[in-house]
Amino acid sequence: MAERKVAVVTGAAQGIGEGIAMQLAKDGFDIAIGDLEQQRQKAQGVIAAIEELGQRACFHAVDVSQRDSMFALIDAAVDELGTLDVLVNNAGICDVVPIADVTEAQLERIFRINVFSVVYGIQAASAKFEALGKEKGKIICASSIAGFEGFPILPAYSGTKFAVRGILQASAQELAPKHITVNGYAPGIVATPMWDYIDQELGKLNGKPKGQNMADMLDSIALHRFEYPADVAGVVSFLASDKADYVTGQTVIVDGGMQYR
Numbered sequence: 001m002a003e004r005k006v007a008v009v010t011g012a013a014q015g016i017g018e019g020i021a022m023q024l025a026k027d028g029f030d031i032a033i034g035d036l037e038q039q040r041q042k043a044q045g046v047i048a049a050i051e052e053l054g055q056r057a058c059f060h061a062v063d064v065s066q067r068d069s070m071f072a073l074i075d076a077a078v079d080e081l082g083t084l085d086v087l088v089n090n091a092g093i094c095d096v097v098p099i100a101d102v103t104e105a106q107l108e109r110i111f112r113i114n115v116f117s118v119v120y121g122i123q124a125a126s127a128k129f130e131a132l133g134k135e136k137g138k139i140i141c142a143s144s145i146a147g148f149e150g151f152p153i154l155p156a157y158s159g160t161k162f163a164v165r166g167i168l169q170a171s172a173q174e175l176a177p178k179h180i181t182v183n184g185y186a187p188g189i190v191a192t193p194m195w196d197y198i199d200q201e202l203g204k205l206n207g208k209p210k211g212q213n214m215a216d217m218l219d220s221i222a223l224h225r226f227e228y229p230a231d232v233a234g235v236v237s238f239l240a241s242d243k244a245d246y247v248t249g250q251t252v253i254v255d256g257g258m259q260y261r
């Protein structure tokens, strides 16, 4: 029997993480979904869909902003599914707050969830790859186009997504001798609950009706359509595969043509 491959995907109960979990299952990975306890029910739906593809899947409640919780997720995934090949640090939040109004509490929360989680995930997964004696391992982290160019009214969020690129570039160089690659993906405007929230919050600030703030972005996308989680998942699928063995420290922009770097 071929050796089983296991991927842990955080924030995979919905949105981009769900799309990534489904794609990696199609690629032959068994999937451990790590998400907040309140997302357990939603995650069950994703698990059922993965099992229909003939792969194994499980859910573990995690708060990615807590180091112990992130390490426990990696341990639980290996206990249940037997090994670890890929970690996707996907979970994240967005705050729609102008720079003048950003509070200390908001900064703490968003950096803990979007940035601390990435450090903890890289630490936990790389330690586990070593403990398991893996020949190689892959860690893939969510940045954003807001991690290449700051997005107005999203200053804290933009800062977190720049930080992710810095952390993964440094980690890629440190972990290369262990054949662990660390890469990222930078989506554009993806139709997920996160963008519903951004659209609604921008509307409160600029008075535009529901859906208008998102619709206004369409002309800035060369391919002239909004992004689906599956578009992001295609890039993550590559980064998780053997085809990407020689790629490390990179953050791949997948935005339909909004930024060119």
Ligand SMILES: NC(=O)c1ccc[n+]([C@@H]2O[C@H](COP(=O)([O-])OP(=O)(O)OC[C@H]3O[C@@H](n4cnc5c(N)ncnc54)[C@H](O)[C@@H]3O)[C@@H](O)[C@H]2O)c1
Pocket: 010, 011, 012, 013, 014, 015, 016, 017, 034, 035, 036, 039, 062, 063, 064, 065, 090, 091, 092, 093, 094, 113, 142, 143, 144, 145, 186, 187, 188, 189, 190, 191, 192, 193, 194, 195
């Ligand atoms: N939607 C976009 O347009 C877009 C663009 C660029 C980057 N991204 C990034 O992609 C990732 C996924 O975004 P999405 O649009 O699918 O968001 P989403 O809000 O639809 O889903 C995020 C998931 O993360 C989980 N999560 C949040 N906080 C958590 C915590 N502390 N611990 C564990 N899980 C937690 C949520 O429960 C949810 O299931 C995020 O990192 C986001 O910043 C999204």
